[in-house]
Amino acid sequence: MTGTPTQAAAGKELMRASGLVRRFGGLVAVNEVSLSVATSEIVGLIGPNGAGKTSLFNILSGQLKPDSGSVSFSGKDITGASVTICARAGIGRTFQIVKPLTSLTVHENVMVGALLHHPLAAARDKAAEIVRRVGMGPLLERPAGSLTLESRKRLELARALSIEPKILLLDEILAGLNASEINESIHLIRSFAHEDGLAVIMIEHNLHAVMSLADKVVVLDYGRKIAEGKPEAVVRDPAVVAAYLGSDD
Amino acid sequence: MSALFNDYYLNIAVMTCLWAALSGAWNLMAGYGGLVSLGQSAFFGIGAYITAIVYTKYGLSPWLGLIAGIFVTTGLAVVISWPCFRLRGAFFSLATLVFPIAMEIVANNWSDFTRGPSGIAIPFRPGLDTFIFSSRWAYLIAAFVLMMMVYGITRWMHRGKLGLYLIAVRDDEATAASAGINTVKVKLVVTMISAALTAVGGFFYAQYILFLDPPSVFSIDISVQIALLSIIGGLGTPLGPIVGSLVMTPLDGVLSQFFGGGPRLLIYGVALLAAVLLAPKGIVGTMKAWRRS
Amino acid sequence: MLDILPQLLVSGLLIGGVYGLLSIGLTLIFGMLRIVNFAQGEFIMFAMFGAFWLHALWGIDPYLSIFIITPVVFGLGQLIERVVIKPILHAPHAMQIFATFGLSVVLQNLALTFWGPDYRSVQTSYTSQSFIVGNVAISATSLYAFLVAFLMAGALMAFLQFSRDGKALRAMVQNRYAASLMGVNTDRLNRLAFGAGVAYAAVAGCILTPIYYTYPTAGVDLIITAFVVVVLGGLGSVAGAMVGGLIIGVTQTLTGFFISVELKDVIALVLFILILLIRPQGLLGRAGMEEVGTK
Numbered sequence: 001m002t003g004t005p006t007q008a009a010a011g012k013e014l015m016r017a018s019g020l021v022r023r024f025g026g027l028v029a030v031n032e033v034s035l036s037v038a039t040s041e042i043v044g045l046i047g048p049n050g051a052g053k054t055s056l057f058n059i060l061s062g063q064l065k066p067d068s069g070s071v072s073f074s075g076k077d078i079t080g081a082s083v084t085i086c087a088r089a090g091i092g093r094t095f096q097i098v099k100p101l102t103s104l105t106v107h108e109n110v111m112v113g114a115l116l117h118h119p120l121a122a123a124r125d126k127a128a129e130i131v132r133r134v135g136m137g138p139l140l141e142r143p144a145g146s147l148t149l150e151s152r153k154r155l156e157l158a159r160a161l162s163i164e165p166k167i168l169l170l171d172e173i174l175a176g177l178n179a180s181e182i183n184e185s186i187h188l189i190r191s192f193a194h195e196d197g198l199a200v201i202m203i204e205h206n207l208h209a210v211m212s213l214a215d216k217v218v219v220l221d222y223g224r225k226i227a228e229g230k231p232e233a234v235v236r237d238p239a240v241v242a243a244y245l246g247s248d249d
Numbered sequence: 250m251s252a253l254f255n256d257y258y259l260n261i262a263v264m265t266c267l268w269a270a271l272s273g274a275w276n277l278m279a280g281y282g283g284l285v286s287l288g289q290s291a292f293f294g295i296g297a298y299i300t301a302i303v304y305t306k307y308g309l310s311p312w313l314g315l316i317a318g319i320f321v322t323t324g325l326a327v328v329i330s331w332p333c334f335r336l337r338g339a340f341f342s343l344a345t346l347v348f349p350i351a352m353e354i355v356a357n358n359w360s361d362f363t364r365g366p367s368g369i370a371i372p373f374r375p376g377l378d379t380f381i382f383s384s385r386w387a388y389l390i391a392a393f394v395l396m397m398m399v400y401g402i403t404r405w406m407h408r409g410k411l412g413l414y415l416i417a418v419r420d421d422e423a424t425a426a427s428a429g430i431n432t433v434k435v436k437l438v439v440t441m442i443s444a445a446l447t448a449v450g451g452f453f454y455a456q457y458i459l460f461l462d463p464p465s466v467f468s469i470d471i472s473v474q475i476a477l478l479s480i481i482g483g484l485g486t487p488l489g490p491i492v493g494s495l496v497m498t499p500l501d502g503v504l505s506q507f508f509g510g511g512p513r514l515l516i517y518g519v520a521l522l523a524a525v526l527l528a529p530k531g532i533v534g535t536m537k538a539w540r541r542s
Numbered sequence: 543m544l545d546i547l548p549q550l551l552v553s554g555l556l557i558g559g560v561y562g563l564l565s566i567g568l569t570l571i572f573g574m575l576r577i578v579n580f581a582q583g584e585f586i587m588f589a590m591f592g593a594f595w596l597h598a599l600w601g602i603d604p605y606l607s608i609f610i611i612t613p614v615v616f617g618l619g620q621l622i623e624r625v626v627i628k629p630i631l632h633a634p635h636a637m638q639i640f641a642t643f644g645l646s647v648v649l650q651n652l653a654l655t656f657w658g659p660d661y662r663s664v665q666t667s668y669t670s671q672s673f674i675v676g677n678v679a680i681s682a683t684s685l686y687a688f689l690v691a692f693l694m695a696g697a698l699m700a701f702l703q704f705s706r707d708g709k710a711l712r713a714m715v716q717n718r719y720a721a722s723l724m725g726v727n728t729d730r731l732n733r734l735a736f737g738a739g740v741a742y743a744a745v746a747g748c749i750l751t752p753i754y755y756t757y758p759t760a761g762v763d764l765i766i767t768a769f770v771v772v773v774l775g776g777l778g779s780v781a782g783a784m785v786g787g788l789i790i791g792v793t794q795t796l797t798g799f800f801i802s803v804e805l806k807d808v809i810a811l812v813l814f815i816l817i818l819l820i821r822p823q824g825l826l827g828r829a830g831m832e833e834v835g836t837k
Contacts, residue, residue, distance in 0.1 A: 116430075
């Protein structure tokens with residue numbers, strides 16, 4: 001828990017992706033995308049449906065191997081490394097389609113990740129602390145299979161945090177939440193970056209949340225990066241406006 | 250007469266412990282890791298055969314056979330895992346089915362070592378060094394120790410690190426990997442532990458029954474029986490295999506006394522179906538659910 | 543030695559057609575329900591006993607009994623789907639596997655209890671008849687079995703391609719949830735698919751009766767081959783099952799003759815493991831099918 005609360009500006013570079021390309025058959029899901037994130041920085045990743053946002057996440061977290069391009073993390077090359085290795089290096093992610101471990105309790109779900117850096121007893125305490133932090137304290141011993149969608153989304157977040165990551169990749173964790181839940185989550189995400197010094201990349205359709213949180217916004221369309229910059233500047237970018245107006249959203 | 254009578258019940262008690270141990274070893278893989286192996290009899294048969302071959306062909310202590318058996322079966326576990334771990338669910342089970350069939354063919358044809366279909370009779374020479382005893386009480390104690398050993402390992406694993414990791418892998422492999430778990434390693438470790446314990450069961454069987462032939466140790470029925478006990482008792486619980494064996498093994502003893510193979514196995518099949526359809530959590534799981542409500 | 547090659551190839555292809563038919567039901571049930579039916583062999587065995595008794599008691603020709611036994615097994619399959627399969631469609635893998643495994647044990651031992659362990663065979667006027675083409679002898683029963691197998695495979699493919707239910711079944715394979723939203727009655731289709739899958743086993747059983755021995759564990763011996771065929775052809779693919787059947791038939795016949803009869807079964811198992819390693823989706827299967835498992 002280091003970092004100064006007032007430090008809103010980005011720290012030093014943590015992850016850099018250069019020229020990533022990934023094809024599925026004839027479709028180029030990710031096309032020459034480059035991106036960099038620094039500690040304490042929040043990057044918003046936006047774009048119409050099917051723009052390649054989740055594919056990009058899958059590459060950054062080891063689910064997919066890129067056809068070309070490279071990813072470096074904490075100064076090491078991790079291009080094509082497995083999910084396990086990425087997680088151990090400190091890349092935490094949530095899944096858009098939530099995937100809790102249904103036969104375990106909320107506490108145990110988070111313990112699974114906490115065991116990466118702690119022995120059993122310490123992992124139990126650590127996990128309980130994380131569960132409380134995401135506001136699920138009362139649900140600690142509930143079976144994960146019986147949770148509501150809202151709670152499952154929070155559990156995703158807790159699981160991503162459980163491995164004590166240096167970076168969080170958040171895939172639409174605000175979707176389906178109501179206004180007050182979104183506000184809570186915004187505070188939470190901000191605290192991860194500004195209090196814990198985590199780098200955050202978030203895929204988000206909720207532009208209001210992105211505008212209020214992100215230090216930098218990256219816009220993908222048809223697999224390509226069409227804009228990057230300060231949120232206020234990006235939303236005025238003609239290419240971005242065209243991409244959004246041109247699509248059904 | 251009374252001694253014979255006594256022997257009959259002692260034998261059922263010994264077999265109850267042995268089956269509980271074998272089923273417990275399977276439960277580690279299938280109940281916790283979701284690796285529903287139908288090939289346990291390959292480990293069991295290899296453990297039994299190596300013990301018997303080391304003892305009868307080379308005149309060495311069966312204890313050496315036990316150690317060799319553990320090494321070979323854990324090695325086989327690695328070999329099996331290589332093609333099979335890529336497969337999920339029923340495909341994994343299908344693939345594991347191949348190994349006991351292959352081993353039975355090997356045992357039938359590699360006569361120089363296995364004496365082929367005629368099997369190996371193990372000479373009765375009682376002693377701790379041969380692990381052959383004149384009293385069934387000695388076997389009962391040994392089988393009980395083996396059962397408790399498997400139980401202890403399961404307990405230790407149950408909600409410990411390995412157990413949690415296994416359940417995570419069983420529930421969702423992608424989620425498990427994103428928590429930093431090396432899923433292949435976790436599955437491999439549990440398969441090796443299960444294989445080694447099953448080989449110990451094979452060693453015990455060889456020195457207890459004192460006769461082996463390919464179908465008696467490699468048959469698919471053995472793999473099914475092993476699984477059945479855990480399912481009836483409670484899959485993925487430490488006590489499940491023991492409870493399952495306590496119910497089913499004596500029942501099996503009674504059934505085989507009154508019925509031939511057909512009706513006996515018919516009752517087995519019905520029990521398996523009933524367990525799966527009516528009480529999928531098994532006896533232990535169902536009782537827990539009752540207590541909670 | 544090579545003179546015999548055409549004969550071996552023909553024999554291998556003929557038996558391969560039957561292997562294909564054996565496997566179609568298995569692949570159909572897996573494709574539609576995502577269930578590996580370990581009891582499939584027992585449906586084959588029951589049909590064999592049915593054909594045997596119809597012949598023994600009333601002198602009904604095994605090929606004729608196809609028309610009696612198949613509808614009966616089709617109905618029985620629907621009933622079993624309702625009682626055994628439906629409750630476990632969304633259960634964990636272990637339960638799915640042992641439900642059908644338990645069914646297999648029950649059916650096998652019902653047969654053993656009622657009819658005993660004896661090997662029986664049906665003798666018809668054409669049992670030992672064969673046609674000579676050049677220097678190749680073609681046994682009549684194998685040829686008929688081969689023809690029926692391909693006829694049935696073709697009929698199934700046409701059904702899946704053109705009929706309303708067939709299209710609905712294929713839609714269900716693509717996306718069960720979407721299919722149910724579009725008004726497809728998945729419960730009825732599941733029953734239909736399972737019934738049809740075991741009905742195919744029944745046809746296979748009938749045409750096997752004049753070729754093969756009928757005994758309670760016949761299904762077990764046949765189903766192992768069927769598993770290999772299905773994995774080779776690609777789970778869920780009807781055409782794959784037929785191609786896989788032909789390949790296994792020829793391979794077994796050739797190894798049986800040139801190497802040794804014992805190795806015949808080993809070679810199938812080796813093939814099985816090799817396919818799983820090299821091309822787990824099978825020859826004509828879609829990639830990822832084996833990963834989906836029964837989930």
